Amino acid sequence: MIYYHGTRADLKTGDLLTAGFTSNFGKRNRASWIYFAATLEAAIWGAELAEGEGRQRIYLVEPTGDFIDDPNLTDKKFPCNPTKSYRSQQPLRILGEVEGWVGHPPEQLQKMKDSVERARRLGIEAID
Template structure:
């Protein structure tokens, strides 16, 4: 793994209801491709990026899931997220990372920029296109 040069703080967006001291781990199904079990846990140093991930997770979960953002602490080494840094944003301006080691939940935050209804609709359309495109790729 390459060394990621970021000291955080770090954030993770999800619909899981967690408490300080809990751990987020790899080994769960992808929100985008449920047939794929993820080898990594993803996080960012940008709170609104985690908020976006939380809102997407809520959108993909049936039953009115609540988007949540947690301050997290990596427990092991981590690397730049190749899903965005190698393909879309060279140099990692999104400050997106992944790790095979757990993330420790430090606490929940509620102050992030929520998507407007228009932006949420654009994401719904993107997610529908991603799910219907058999060529859609997830680096795992």
């Protein structure tokens, strides 16, 4: 199976993505999980919503340990995990970078950013 991770981090093939960095959601606490997906669409959202100034990137990744369905999406918003979104407390190994992907239209991206900001103001946090 192919897995993706959207981010602004500038990494190289073979590098490891780990948990413990600031979350992109809620109060932006340190995340105890690293998130990834088996759909490019979910990874595009991850890259577009990632905090920071660097270029948005999508990496092909390989989990190095156990992982579970992302409870922030699975069965809470989208029953049965149609986004194929996962999380792990073990690192993800970078296998390569996806080039030439196309982001969402500006209006759609702004709606999503507004939704994330609204959730933050309401105190909605990622499920840890």
